[in-house]
Amino acid sequence: TIVKPLVIATWNVNNATAKAWEALQQGKSALDAVEQGCRVEEADPKNQSVGYGGLPDRDGRVTLDACIMNKDGDYGAVVCMQNIMHPVSVARKVMEDTPHVLLAEVGAEEFAVSQGFEKTNLLTEASKKAWEEWKKTSLYKPIINIENHDTIGMLAIDKNGDISGACTTSGLAYKMAGRIGDSPIIGSGLFIDNEVGGATATGLGEAVLKTVGSFLIVELMRNGMSPQKACEEAIGRIIKKNPNYEDFQIGYIAVNKKGETGSYSIHEGFWVTKYVNDKNTNTASEFYNK
Numbered sequence: 001t002i003v004k005p006l007v008i009a010t011w012n013v014n015n016a017t018a019k020a021w022e023a024l025q026q027g028k029s030a031l032d033a034v035e036q037g038c039r040v041e042e043a044d045p046k047n048q049s050v051g052y053g054g055l056p057d058r059d060g061r062v063t064l065d066a067c068i069m070n071k072d073g074d075y076g077a078v079v080c081m082q083n084i085m086h087p088v089s090v091a092r093k094v095m096e097d098t099p100h101v102l103l104a105e106v107g108a109e110e111f112a113v114s115q116g117f118e119k120t121n122l123l124t125e126a127s128k129k130a131w132e133e134w135k136k137t138s139l140y141k142p143i144i145n146i147e148n149h150d151t152i153g154m155l156a157i158d159k160n161g162d163i164s165g166a167c168t169t170s171g172l173a174y175k176m177a178g179r180i181g182d183s184p185i186i187g188s189g190l191f192i193d194n195e196v197g198g199a200t201a202t203g204l205g206e207a208v209l210k211t212v213g214s215f216l217i218v219e220l221m222r223n224g225m226s227p228q229k230a231c232e233e234a235i236g237r238i239i240k241k242n243p244n245y246e247d248f249q250i251g252y253i254a255v256n257k258k259g260e261t262g263s264y265s266i267h268e269g270f271w272v273t274k275y276v277n278d279k280n281t282n283t284a285s286e287f288y289n290k
């Protein structure tokens with residue numbers, strides 16, 4: 001049996017999956033659903049890893065990364081963009097209304113403004129305070145599951161059985177200026193192949209980028225692995241290549257064409273939100289480092 005519609009996302013993001021589910025119930029596409037779902041987290045100042053209220057880089061600038069991918073394998077992304085609250089929607093515009101797939105920094109921001117997006121100061125008082133506190137030591141050592149938590153990666157299957165995905169983040173807190181993570185990069189933070197399934201990542205982007213994690217998961221599923229086993233294998237690659245894996249967290253989620261899902265992380269503490277059969281549930285992911 002094929003499970004549809006379905007929404008699955010990284011971390012505890014019930015409002016976001018509920019919004020995506022609502023879109024699917026209205027008969028909208030999986031693409032609309034993931035965009036609308038991700039916008040909920042982008043607008044939420046309490047989520048300090050995404051959009052408005054995101055923690056800034058070392059110099060106090062909030063720079064956003066996001067991407068989106070549709071059922072036809074089209075992709076759009078923005079990287080290191082400032083002052084625009086909804087990078088996932090700008091990414092969709094890049095995909096649909098430009099001849100390109102990836103726009104960066106000022107170019108992305110100017111494109112967004114040309115498309116009617118408003119400029120907003122994304123640095124909230126709370127995030128500014130956290131940054132000022134951080135500056136006292138300027139120690140760069142993210143704390144697993146605490147700092148750099150809550151990047152949203154979302155996958156959805158609509159009533160036609162078509163799959164789309166999106167991923168949006170403010171990246172690692174106190175990153176170097178210009179640093180770009182895995183989240184907006186095709187195949188790393190997100191990959192969709194509508195014949196096979198989709199995958200998305202959260203955690204230390206550098207480790208995901210080096211193993212092209214989401215593409216790897218989709219290819220493993222293409223070769224017959226379940227979403228769960230494919231996530232485990234992708235985490236296994238990271239463990240093998242990073243003797244210091246104790247120091248960082250990565251979480252993957254995946255879905256296949258049948259609507260089977262999986263998730264796996266290096267450490268305990270990674271949560272997954274799934275909306276299916278009219279129920280929104282949070283599940284603690286299986287993890288490697290027991």
Ligand code: SD4
Nearest residue numbers: 150151171181202203205
């Ligand atoms: C990054 N993967 O920029 C993102 C961070 C993240 O929850 O996932 N935070 O590396």
